Amino acid sequence: MPATYHDLNDKSVLVTGGASGIGAAIVRSFCAQGAKVGFFDIDDSAARHLCDDIEKQHSVRPVFASLDLRNQSAIPDAIAKMADKIGTIDVLVNNAARDDRHSPAETGPDEWREKLDVNLSHQFFCARAVAPAMADRGCGSIINFSSVSFLMGLPDLVAYETAKAGIIGMTRALARDWGANGIRVNTVIPGCIITQRQLDLWITAEDEARIQQQQCVKRRLVGDDVAQMVLFLASDVSSACSSQSFIVDGGLV
Numbered sequence: 001m002p003a004t005y006h007d008l009n010d011k012s013v014l015v016t017g018g019a020s021g022i023g024a025a026i027v028r029s030f031c032a033q034g035a036k037v038g039f040f041d042i043d044d045s046a047a048r049h050l051c052d053d054i055e056k057q058h059s060v061r062p063v064f065a066s067l068d069l070r071n072q073s074a075i076p077d078a079i080a081k082m083a084d085k086i087g088t089i090d091v092l093v094n095n096a097a098r099d100d101r102h103s104p105a106e107t108g109p110d111e112w113r114e115k116l117d118v119n120l121s122h123q124f125f126c127a128r129a130v131a132p133a134m135a136d137r138g139c140g141s142i143i144n145f146s147s148v149s150f151l152m153g154l155p156d157l158v159a160y161e162t163a164k165a166g167i168i169g170m171t172r173a174l175a176r177d178w179g180a181n182g183i184r185v186n187t188v189i190p191g192c193i194i195t196q197r198q199l200d201l202w203i204t205a206e207d208e209a210r211i212q213q214q215q216c217v218k219r220r221l222v223g224d225d226v227a228q229m230v231l232f233l234a235s236d237v238s239s240a241c242s243s244q245s246f247i248v249d250g251g252l253v
């Protein structure tokens, strides 16, 4: 049974890449806690579908804004507009990413930059845009997303894994720089989380059976498993946790 964090009620929460996959589970979970939730994504149709579904289930509608997070100069304005709608951001969940496979040979300078843009840079620029208002109020929680792929050294993901390793360093630097202002910064490291995209593109039934054999926890891991960790890190219940990485992988690595 999911926990209820009473301090999340009415909190203003921004989730990036919230239209599908783990991000959608995070958006749903914060709505269920009574938070005021906004999310960015490039997939407008999935976003509208999610908003309709949540409105039916919880009688509240999250606020969706279409934004390509690779466009870093658009981020501060998009966050200011989102804050006008849901309130000054208390919690930022930097979830968006794109795990397209790529070999080193086909990753030239443009592809490298694009992959860092979609998997790393927006996490910094979103954090940078929400931090001043968090500092003014002396509190805030920023949750960045990494991946076990870089710990395992999975093939055909060199720029993605470089970005996901960098996020851990970025988290520790920002947690130090902003800690005195009451801002906590942590990283969540998901393992193999079965989303529709994973099933459509990468994970076969045989892969899933093998992964479950490798996990200590012998079941399919889903977006909600990660969302529960995000709720904990967003809540004041975790007020002593900052600069850390939290692995949600069922004991895979």
Ligand SMILES: NC(=O)c1ccc[n+]([C@@H]2O[C@H](COP(=O)([O-])OP(=O)(O)OC[C@H]3O[C@@H](n4cnc5c(N)ncnc54)[C@H](O)[C@@H]3O)[C@@H](O)[C@H]2O)c1
Pocket (backbone or CB within 6 Å): 016, 017, 018, 019, 020, 021, 022, 023, 040, 041, 042, 043, 067, 068, 069, 070, 094, 095, 096, 097, 098, 099, 118, 145, 146, 147, 148, 149, 189, 190, 191, 192, 193, 194, 195, 197, 198
């Ligand atoms: N699913 C897993 O097994 C797994 C494992 C390790 C880490 N992760 C991490 O967890 C997070 C969520 O993963 P997921 O599997 O749900 O991913 P996903 O691909 O299913 O969803 C990512 C969301 O981000 C959005 N997005 C992609 N590019 C964008 C852009 N340029 N601008 C705005 N939005 C954009 C997509 O439209 C999508 O809604 C990611 O950071 C991912 O790296 C996932």
